[in-house]
Amino acid sequence: MFRRYGNIVKEEALWNIPVVSLKSREDIEKVLKYPSKYPMRPPTEVTAHYRASRPDRYANLGLVNEQGEEWHRLRTSLTPELTSGRTMNKIFPELTSIAVDFNDLIHHSRNLSTGVVHNFEELACRLGLESSCALILGERLGFLDDIIGPTAQKLADAVKEQFCASRDTFYSLPIWKFVSTSSYRQFVASEDTIYDVISEMVDKAEKLEEDTYSSDGTRGVFLSILKAPGVDVRDKKAAIIDFIAAGIKTTVVLCHTWLASLDDSNFPNAKTFMPERWIAEDGTCSSVNCHPFLVVPFGVGRRTCPGKRFVELELQVVLAQIIQRFEVDFDGELELDFEFLLAPHAPSNFIMRDRLAV
Numbered sequence: 001m002f003r004r005y006g007n008i009v010k011e012e013a014l015w016n017i018p019v020v021s022l023k024s025r026e027d028i029e030k031v032l033k034y035p036s037k038y039p040m041r042p043p044t045e046v047t048a049h050y051r052a053s054r055p056d057r058y059a060n061l062g063l064v065n066e067q068g069e070e071w072h073r074l075r076t077s078l079t080p081e082l083t084s085g086r087t088m089n090k091i092f093p094e095l096t097s098i099a100v101d102f103n104d105l106i107h108h109s110r111n112l113s114t115g116v117v118h119n120f121e122e123l124a125c126r127l128g129l130e131s132s133c134a135l136i137l138g139e140r141l142g143f144l145d146d147i148i149g150p151t152a153q154k155l156a157d158a159v160k161e162q163f164c165a166s167r168d169t170f171y172s173l174p175i176w177k178f179v180s181t182s183s184y185r186q187f188v189a190s191e192d193t194i195y196d197v198i199s200e201m202v203d204k205a206e207k208l209e210e211d212t213y214s215s216d217g218t219r220g221v222f223l224s225i226l227k228a229p230g231v232d233v234r235d236k237k238a239a240i241i242d243f244i245a246a247g248i249k250t251t252v253v254l255c256h257t258w259l260a261s262l263d264d265s266n267f268p269n270a271k272t273f274m275p276e277r278w279i280a281e282d283g284t285c286s287s288v289n290c291h292p293f294l295v296v297p298f299g300v301g302r303r304t305c306p307g308k309r310f311v312e313l314e315l316q317v318v319l320a321q322i323i324q325r326f327e328v329d330f331d332g333e334l335e336l337d338f339e340f341l342l343a344p345h346a347p348s349n350f351i352m353r354d355r356l357a358v
């Protein structure tokens with residue numbers, strides 16, 4: 001498309017909605033730097049459609065899908081504790097123990113003679129759920145146990161199904177807005193399952209005395225959501241659902257940062273695997289050669305991912321422990337697919353050999 005039409009391409013999508021695609025670094029930077037009080041990120045249509053039909057459960061579309069002043073109100077009332085340094089300090093010991101359990105799970109899941117762990121993303125997804133629930137609910141739900149408990153299994157299946165149903169409805173004609181298709185029914189069933197689990201937890205917590213929870217400090221994010229002043233209980237439940245599901249799973253302007261990052265004019269030898277490009281001469285992490293508006297896995301600006309700080313901490317803790325314990329290799333070629341999100345072509349098989357003590 002860019003080869004044929006140049007660096008800025010305008011298409012008309014369904015219902016004549018204009019979609020502008022950008023590929024040049026300068027254009028992407030201009031869009032991402034544009035100041036906006038209420039940045040707009042188009043909602044996931046299926047979530048917006050279903051939630052609007054259930055005012056008994058949802059007072060609005062929720063933090064991820066709302067726009068304008070309503071988004072701003074939810075963002076300022078429900079995310080400060082989640083993004084604070086104090087929360088990162090409190091969650092650190094729990095994260096360390098989650099990383100130990102994740103490594104044990106890798107150890108048990110691999111083929112004893114070859115060290116191959118088939119379908120590594122399934123384990124990674126369980127890690128994401130365990131850590132997000134520990135952060136948001138202040139509870140370990142057991143996603144990393146050899147035998148997963150019924151509530152955790154229900155939640156894990158529902159989050160996976162919700163992601164697939166959101167992707168399938170996104171890529172199909174939106175007839176599900178008029179007739180209930182199988183993807184739409186699958187979406188509704190998974191959203192309802194997640195809602196029921198979270199709703200029960202919130203209702204139970206609201207009946208308990210405050211200090212029952214506040215002593216150990218790990219429930220800080222959960223309590224801050226429960227106690228958020230002037231926020232409807234429906235908003236609190238929806239925020240918890242979004243935090244848990246968002247951690248695992250957009251006139252529209254698409255910034256093709258992936259394509260721009262594969263362009264030699266932005267990164268020398270862009271298609272070559274060169275982790276050292278991110279390391280400065282003094283051995284520290286370097287941002288000198290990194291264009292800050294091309295490498296944006298968590299977005300930028302006011303609407304940036306509120307889980308960023310937590311995920312960056314989690315990656316350090318978990319990766320450090322994996323590298324201490326295993327020699328990591330990959331079985332085959334790592335291929336990426338654009339499946340709603342950029343994801344490894346599943347199943348990806350990692351080879352995890354015990355690191356020999358020196």
Ligand code: HEM
Nearest residue numbers: 041063064243246247297298299300303304305306307311
């Ligand atoms: C590897 C992990 C993650 C990645 C790569 C990621 C990436 C992103 C991106 C790109 C956005 C859109 C930002 C924008 O529009 O500028 C976003 C939004 C969001 N993320 Fe994450 N995220 C991750 C994990 C998490 C976790 C663990 C949580 C919850 C604890 C979370 C909660 C959210 C929420 C609630 C939003 C919507 C924010 C808003 O619209 O105000 N994410 N994320």
